[in-house]
Amino acid sequence: MKRSKKLLQKVTAGLKTLGPGLVTGSSDDDPSGIATYSQVGAQFGFAALWTALVTFPLMAAIQEMCARIGLVTTKGLTSNLRNHYPKWTLWVMIIFSFPAIILNIGADIAGMGAAANLIVPKVPSFAFSIIFTGLILAAIIIFPYQKVAGILKWFCITLLVYIAVPFFTAVDWKAVLKSTFIPQITWSKDYINALVAILGTTISPYLFFWQATMEAEDIRQQGGTLVVDKRMITKMRGDVDSGMLFSNIVMFFIILTCGSVLHPHGVKSIQTVEQAAAALRPIAGDMAYWLFSIGIIGTGFLAIPVLSGSLSYMFAETFGWKQGLDKKFFQAKPFYGVIILSLVIGVLLNLVGVNPVQGLLYAAILYGLTAPVIILVVLHISNNRVVMGNEVNGRWSNILGWLTFVVMASAAIAMLYLEFYS
Numbered sequence: 001m002k003r004s005k006k007l008l009q010k011v012t013a014g015l016k017t018l019g020p021g022l023v024t025g026s027s028d029d030d031p032s033g034i035a036t037y038s039q040v041g042a043q044f045g046f047a048a049l050w051t052a053l054v055t056f057p058l059m060a061a062i063q064e065m066c067a068r069i070g071l072v073t074t075k076g077l078t079s080n081l082r083n084h085y086p087k088w089t090l091w092v093m094i095i096f097s098f099p100a101i102i103l104n105i106g107a108d109i110a111g112m113g114a115a116a117n118l119i120v121p122k123v124p125s126f127a128f129s130i131i132f133t134g135l136i137l138a139a140i141i142i143f144p145y146q147k148v149a150g151i152l153k154w155f156c157i158t159l160l161v162y163i164a165v166p167f168f169t170a171v172d173w174k175a176v177l178k179s180t181f182i183p184q185i186t187w188s189k190d191y192i193n194a195l196v197a198i199l200g201t202t203i204s205p206y207l208f209f210w211q212a213t214m215e216a217e218d219i220r221q222q223g224g225t226l227v228v229d230k231r232m233i234t235k236m237r238g239d240v241d242s243g244m245l246f247s248n249i250v251m252f253f254i255i256l257t258c259g260s261v262l263h264p265h266g267v268k269s270i271q272t273v274e275q276a277a278a279a280l281r282p283i284a285g286d287m288a289y290w291l292f293s294i295g296i297i298g299t300g301f302l303a304i305p306v307l308s309g310s311l312s313y314m315f316a317e318t319f320g321w322k323q324g325l326d327k328k329f330f331q332a333k334p335f336y337g338v339i340i341l342s343l344v345i346g347v348l349l350n351l352v353g354v355n356p357v358q359g360l361l362y363a364a365i366l367y368g369l370t371a372p373v374i375i376l377v378v379l380h381i382s383n384n385r386v387v388m389g390n391e392v393n394g395r396w397s398n399i400l401g402w403l404t405f406v407v408m409a410s411a412a413i414a415m416l417y418l419e420f421y422s
Contacts, residue, residue, distance in 0.1 A: 030303030031111035031296050032104055033201045035360035037251050038276040040194045041258025043268045046179035048194060049259070052252035053180055055202045058407065060244040061400035062375060065382040065393065066208045067236050070215030072391045077212045077381065078317035084387050089377065094314060096373050100366040101206050105307050105342055106349030107359035108300050109133055114273040114356040115296035118289040126350055132300065133347050140305050140339060144326045161280060161291050162253040169282045171260045180252075189418040196415045197361055199408050200368030202251065208378055209310040211240070217324060233391070254279075270357055304343070312338040365415075372409040379405065 040048045066077065073080055081090045113129030120128075166176075185191070215236065258279045262270070270276050277292035309325055315338050316323035322332040329336050349359075379401045382393045393401065 030104075030299050030307075031108045031115075032303075032360040032363045033247075033251065034254060034296060034299065035111060035270070035276065035357050036194075036197045036201045036364045037254035038258045038262075038279060039270045039357070039361055040198060041255040041279075042262040042270050042275075044191065044194065045259040045263040046175055046256065047184040047186070047191075047259075048198060049176065049179040049252060049255055050181065050183040051195070051198045051202075052248050052255065054183070054407075055199065055251075056244060056248040057400055058404040059203045059248075060241050061397055062203060062378060062404055063207065063211050063244060064237055064240050065378050065397060065401060066211040067215045067240050068233065068391060069378070069381055069388070070212035071219060071232065071236055072388055074216045074219045075212075076216055076313055076317050077209050077378065078314045080381055080387055081377065082318060084381075084384065090318060093374060093377055094318065096370040097205050097209070097314065098311065100363065100370050101307055101311050102342060102345055103349070103359070103366055104204075104206070104363040105304060105346035107356065107363045108304055108307070109343075109346050110350045110356035111273065111360055112297050112300040113350070115277075115293040118273060118277060118293050125356075129347055129350055132297070133343050136301060136304050137340060137343060139301075140308075140325065141329050141336060160250070161295075162250065162257045165257040165280060165282055166253065166260055169260055171256075176256060189415075189422055192411065192415045192418055193365060196368035196411045197364035198251075198368075199411055200366065200371060201364035202247070203371055203375075203404065203408065204367045205371050205374040206307055206310040206367075208374055209314055210306050213310070213313045217326070271355060272357060276357065304346075305339075308339040308342045311342050312336070368408065368415075369412050372405055372412060375401065375405045375408065 069080060070076060075083070078090065078093070081093065109129045109132060110125070112132045113125035113127075116128040116132070117123065117125040185195075258270075258276075261279045261282055262268075262275070267275060267278070273292070273296070274289070277289045280288035280291055305325070312335050313323055315321070316332075316335045319334070321334045323335045324332060327335070379393075379398070381387055382401075383398070385392055
């Protein structure tokens with residue numbers, strides 16, 4: 001009993017020491033990610049499991065670059081672009097990022113509403129979406145985000161139930177291992193679309209902005225006079241790697257769960273949140289809807305402030321506004337104004353009548369199309385000695401960074417080719 005208590009205390013203490021990397025990794029498994037991985041598992045079974053293995057070093061490398069940029073310069077990506085690059089590069093980045101982030105916010109809000117409707121069917125999904133949006137706005141304006149995230153990250157633990165499900169069902173583990181270590185790529189529109197969606201939802205541009213800005217804010221809150229040394233860089237890398245590893249483990253098991261529960265029973269297209277929740281039935285039974293809904297709502301509450309906050313930081317850094325989720329509303333009205341506007345637009349997108357699951361998938365695909373451009377920007381900044389001094393990329397950072405760009409750009413080009421010429 002004492003050992004269990006000590007272990008729990010160590011785990012809790014370890015979680016508390018983790019910084020922006022854990023929050024970033026957790027928010028990466030937002031409703032958009034859950035919907036994407038569920039759809040891929042249902043449609044292709046285990047065929048895409050290898051992507052979890054491949055995307056981990058790629059996403060960790062890019063997020064580490066962004067974190068290092070924020071740590072060294074005490075500024076976000078947008079501020080560094082504004083200070084060191086032509087204005088057109090800044091606007092290209094905003095133009096590429098804005099639509100995807102807004103669609104992601106709208107799709108996440110819709111997903112949260114649909115998930116809550118599973119529990120209380122008498123209340124319309126749109127009503128829940130409005131309620132959740134109001135609660136998120138109130139939480140963002142009243143409380144510092146770090147405090148809210150510190151509570152909400154525990155909701156993400158519900159996603160770990162996906163890890164348990166395969167062990168309660170008949171799974172061909174030999175096929176799982178084969179699909180994990182031997183990539184299976186099918187030259188078809190559906191498969192390439194799924195691949196772009198996976199890449200887009202794991203290596204999402206909004207996370208680049210958020211990671212850099214949060215690292216910069218951490219330094220500024222400590223007085224902004226800290227000298228960045230190897231110890232700080234090592235600690236940051238451990239934090240980023242932990243967050244990205246958590247994100248990819250959850251991704252792997254969502255695909256595995258849906259591939260073992262839904263795909264063999266002919267459910268190869270998830271159109272509703274009910275179908276996605278059904279993947280948890282082998283272990284949760286009638287509680288499946290509750291667990292799934294809590295996971296979707298919890299990750300939505302965690303991710304939407306990150307989405308809207310990253311957008312707001314972009315505009316604030318572009319126009320020189322006062323910024324920071326730790327500031328009161330009256331101290332940074334334009335900054336909070338962008339957050340409010342983005343959430344209102346997100347809610348209004350629900351009136352268009354897009355299926356929540358499809359909307360979440362479209363958001364992931366849009367990220368997959370826009371990410372290569374942002375990756376080029378991150379690579380250039382992190383190799384610029386004028387900006388980074390001696391903390392420019394090392395050999396392996398550049399190899400993984402350029403590999404990420406090539407993989408994502410190739411997948412996006414293949415998708416567009418198949419869309420127009422197949």
